[in-house]
Every structure is written in structure tokens, then in C-alpha cells.
Amino acid sequence: MFAFIGLSMLMGMVYKPRLHMYWSIDAIFHTDIFPTVMARDRYLLLLRFLHFADNTAVNVSDPERDRLWKIRQLTEMVRTQCRVVYSPDRDLCVDESLLLFQG
Numbered sequence: 001m002f003a004f005i006g007l008s009m010l011m012g013m014v015y016k017p018r019l020h021m022y023w024s025i026d027a028i029f030h031t032d033i034f035p036t037v038m039a040r041d042r043y044l045l046l047l048r049f050l051h052f053a054d055n056t057a058v059n060v061s062d063p064e065r066d067r068l069w070k071i072r073q074l075t076e077m078v079r080t081q082c083r084v085v086y087s088p089d090r091d092l093c094v095d096e097s098l099l100l101f102q103g
Helices: 002-013 019-023 033-037 040-049 072-085
Strands: none
């Protein structure tokens, strides 16, 4: 499961127009890490059946509900591990496209 999550996060950094292109053997689209870590069919099977919790376990009409309650444990684990492996240096650059334009 960690390999599936890792590949999914990597897909956010390595952009390709279609999902199957991550496993392509064409020289233009080829990225070694995807077929090395997991076969395409296995990834698609996990993606197809991925479900975190029962939808009836929370009151959807409550405006104060935690909207990420299904994946809260996963997001906390990722945040904790990111803090362990990365600590920003004194000089840190934020890409301007990440900020809202204020005119």
C-alpha cells in the first residue's frame, strides 16, 4: 500500500497527460520508477477498489464535520513522515503560481 501511495504522490510531481503513460515504454514518456515499483495492472486494480470508510458513519448535514475524516489517519502519517525527512533551510522560495493573485 505504501508503494501505491508513493506512486500516486509522485504522479503529482511528474505530469503525464494519461495514466497509462506512466508505464509507457515509449522513449518520450518512459519513467523508470513506475514499472520498477509496481505493475500498471496492479496499480489500476488497487485504484479501482480503494475505499477508506463507510459513508454512513458521519452526519453529512453537519457543517462542522471533518471533511477528511475518511483519510485523516493517512494524511497525518504522511505529514509526520514529511516532517521527519525534510526540514527547510534558512532560504526558502515559494513559487508565485502557488499564491493567489491579489492584483
